[in-house]
Structure formats: structure tokens, C-alpha cells
Amino acid sequence: MTRLRTIYVSRQNPSRAARVRPENPGFERFMWWFMRLSGLALVILALGHMLIMHVLVQITGQQVDYGFVTSRWGTPFWRIYDFLLLVLALIHGVNGTRIVIGDFVSRGGLRALLLVSLGALTVLWMILGMIVIMGFNPATSPPVGPFS
Amino acid sequence: MTTLDRLLGLQDRIVRYRISWAQLAWFGHRASGIGVVLYLFVHIVETSMVTLGPNVYNTTLGLFHNLPVRLGEILLMAALVYHSLNGLRVIAMDFWPHLTVYYRGLTYAVVTSTAVAMIPLALIMITPYAPWGHG
Numbered sequence: 001m002t003r004l005r006t007i008y009v010s011r012q013n014p015s016r017a018a019r020v021r022p023e024n025p026g027f028e029r030f031m032w033w034f035m036r037l038s039g040l041a042l043v044i045l046a047l048g049h050m051l052i053m054h055v056l057v058q059i060t061g062q063q064v065d066y067g068f069v070t071s072r073w074g075t076p077f078w079r080i081y082d083f084l085l086l087v088l089a090l091i092h093g094v095n096g097t098r099i100v101i102g103d104f105v106s107r108g109g110l111r112a113l114l115l116v117s118l119g120a121l122t123v124l125w126m127i128l129g130m131i132v133i134m135g136f137n138p139a140t141s142p143p144v145g146p147f148s
Numbered sequence: 149m150t151t152l153d154r155l156l157g158l159q160d161r162i163v164r165y166r167i168s169w170a171q172l173a174w175f176g177h178r179a180s181g182i183g184v185v186l187y188l189f190v191h192i193v194e195t196s197m198v199t200l201g202p203n204v205y206n207t208t209l210g211l212f213h214n215l216p217v218r219l220g221e222i223l224l225m226a227a228l229v230y231h232s233l234n235g236l237r238v239i240a241m242d243f244w245p246h247l248t249v250y251y252r253g254l255t256y257a258v259v260t261s262t263a264v265a266m267i268p269l270a271l272i273m274i275t276p277y278a279p280w281g282h283g
Contacts, residue, residue, distance in 0.1 A: 050225055054221060055272050065206050066201075
């Protein structure tokens with residue numbers, strides 16, 4: 001009986017920790033798929049990034065600094081890797097935040113304010129990140145900064 | 149009576165229902181997700197300093213080179229590992245609904261794997277601040 005009931009419930013929302021897949025095509029269903037597919041990619045991209053920058057660097061006795069980033073971004077592979085990581089992680093994270101706000105903030109005005117702020121911040125940070133990853137050029141960056 | 153029930157004996161006085169692994173896994177997924185996305189916003193600004201040259205960038209990174217931040221980075225790693233493994237469980241159960249039967253076991257596996265993976269990761273990451281790190 002219990003097992004039958006579990007399977008019955010599971011047909012609607014198998015993972016229970018997540019949302020039921022929206023029935024109608026549209027933005028919400030697109031994001032349901034996006035969260036799962038980008039999640040799979042991010043398991044490799046984000047965990048790989050953390051393992052390289054925090055664990056491998058430590059084991060090999062290196063240090064992340066200006067020279068490290070310059071040589072890393074000297075190859076298109078790591079620029080594309082970081083670009084994909086930026087775009088997928090930011091959209092995945094912001095969509096998750098949007099869902100959390102939607103679940104916990106029920107007051108209309110506050111919810112609208114939070115969602116509009118989140119959207120605006122995301123656009124700004126996405127543009128900043130893209131400009132840095134695609135546009136960084138050690139030859140044109142100032143050799144001396146205000147903290148020197 | 150499960151271990152969880154015993155651990156959460158006190159919680160009857162806080163909420164009037166039994167907290168389940170399902171709820172904890174769900175809450176952990178959200179908490180770790182929010183933590184990682186907050187760090188992501190800081191990390192994008194921090195990395196953008198690279199365009200201002202070596203002095204600015206290395207000085208910015210210097211702000212992160214202390215024990216409290218390193219402990220935060222270990223927490224970030226734990227959040228990312230948990231979010232990844234739990235996310236894989238969510239995906240697996242969404243696409244193979246029969247796995248729902250093994251719901252509890254899979255959740256135990258996610259929590260245990262995260263804890264086990266974090267032992268070597270935390271030891272490596274804490275090295276610069278640990279007694280064995282000055283060799």
C-alpha cells in the first residue's frame with residue numbers, strides 16, 4: 001500500500017525536492033528543463049573550476065594571481081570554459097533565487113521590488129562578466145593601479 | 149525510530165510536525181544554492197579587477213587571503229558538492245520515477261558522499277593555515 005502510494009505520488013513530482021514539471025509549454029517549463037540540463041553541465045564546469053582553483057593549485061604549490069589568470073586566459077579553451085560557466089551558473093543561480101523569492105515573499109509590492117532588483121543586478125553582472133572574460137587583454141591593462 | 153527522529157527530538161517543541169529527510173534535503177538544496185549564487189556575484193566583481201592591472205588585482209586577491217575567508221571557501225566547496233550531488237539525485241528521480249522507492253537511501257548517499265568528499269578537500273584547502281602547511 002505504502003509503496004503503491006509512493007509511486008502514485010511520484011508520477012506527479014518524483015524528486016519531491018523540486019518542482020513538478022509544468023504541463024504547459026512556456027517560460028516556466030523552459031526553465032524547468034534549463035535548471036536540469038544546466039545543472040548537469042555545472043556539475044562538471046563548477047566543480048571542475050573549484051577543484052582547479054582551490055585544490056590543484058594548492059597541491060601543485062601554485063598561487064592564483066595576475067600572472068596565473070593571464071596565462072590561463074591566454075588560451076581560448078579556458079576563456080570559453082569560463083564564459084560557459086559564467087552564463088550557465090548566473091542564470092541557474094538567479095532562476096533558483098527567483099523561485100525562492102516567489103515561495104517565501106508573498107507581499108506583492110516587496111516581491112515585485114525584489115524580482116525587479118534581481119533582474120537588473122543579473123543583467124549588469126552578466127554584462128560585466130562577459131566583458132571581462134572576452135575583453136581582457138594584458139597588453140592594454142594598466143601596469144600600475146591606485147593601490148600600488 | 150530513526151537517527152533523525154532522535155536527533156530532532158527537540159523539534160517537536162518548535163514545529164508541530166515531524167521534519168523528514170525530504171524537507172532537510174530540500175532546505176539544504178535551497179540554502180546551498182543561495183550561498184553559492186551570493187558568492188558568484190562577489191566573485192564576478194573580484195575577477196573583473198583583473199582588467200585594472202596586476203597591482204589592483206593582486207591587492208584585491210590579498211583581501212581574500214586570510215583564515216575566515218578560507219573557512220568560507222571550504223563552506224562554499226561543501227555547498228557546491230552537496231548541491232551537485234543532491235541536484236543529480238533530483239534529476240535522476242525526475243527522469244526515473246521508480247527511484248522514488250529508494251528515496252531515503254539516495255538522500256543518505258548524498259549526505260554521506262558530501263561528508264566523505266569534504267574530508268580530503270577541506271584538509272587540502274586549509275593547508276596554508278595548518279601546522280603541516282609551513283613545511
